[in-house]
Amino acid sequence: MKNLKCPARGNGDSNQTHRTLSARFNSCAVLGIFLLLLLSACGGTSYAEGERLYKTHCANCHMDDGVGLSALIPPLAGSDFLAAERERLPCILRHGLKDTIQVNGRQFAEEMPGVPTLSAVHVTNILNFINHNWGNQQPPYRLDEVERLLEQCE
Ligand code: HEC
Numbered sequence: 001m002k003n004l005k006c007p008a009r010g011n012g013d014s015n016q017t018h019r020t021l022s023a024r025f026n027s028c029a030v031l032g033i034f035l036l037l038l039l040s041a042c043g044g045t046s047y048a049e050g051e052r053l054y055k056t057h058c059a060n061c062h063m064d065d066g067v068g069l070s071a072l073i074p075p076l077a078g079s080d081f082l083a084a085e086r087e088r089l090p091c092i093l094r095h096g097l098k099d100t101i102q103v104n105g106r107q108f109a110e111e112m113p114g115v116p117t118l119s120a121v122h123v124t125n126i127l128n129f130i131n132h133n134w135g136n137q138q139p140p141y142r143l144d145e146v147e148r149l150l151e152q153c154e
Contacts, residue, residue: 050129077134
């Protein structure tokens with residue numbers, strides 16, 4: 001830790017006491033932690049978590065590449081449902097869906113089970129993983145948006 005150097009602030013305090021040194025070290029540590037948080041917030045770990053959760057809870061039916069399964073399971077890759085029903089998706093992930101829906105002009109009517117144990121963070125990460133994969137380019141969900149939508153599930 002002795003070698004850790006932070007850029008000088010240029011405030012002209014040339015007589016560095018132990019106190020200013022440790023203050024500098026602290027501000028370095030805080031900066032480091034902040035950068036680490038920023039990095040994970042930018043998607044690194046949350047995207048990886050979304051992928052992991054997708055593989056655990058969704059890929060069995062929707063397949064690893066999101067293509068679905070013939071007339072039984074609708075595709076997520078290139079699905080027009082993602083944009084059309086954006087506000088419903090968090091509740092569908094948590095509580096499932098038993099409906100007759102149209103995806104890319106095709107009709108689907110099998111039942112999807114929900115995963116009630118998914119937290120709002122999990123739901124956000126899974127949806128953002130789907131939204132940025134397989135050619136999908138939907139705007140990302142924010143956590144507070146997903147929390148609000150989950151509160152309104154019927
Ligand atoms: C047991 C199979 C199964 C599992 C597991 C499953 N789904 Fe589904 N999913 C379906 C079926 C069937 C439908 C269509 C439901 C209907 O017609 O009411 C569907 C519909 C959807 C839709 C809306 C239609 C579309 O294709 O855009 C989304 C989004 C979706 N699922 C995402 C997920 C996600 C994310 C997971 C994991 C958390 C998941 N599903 C897990 C079978 C499944």
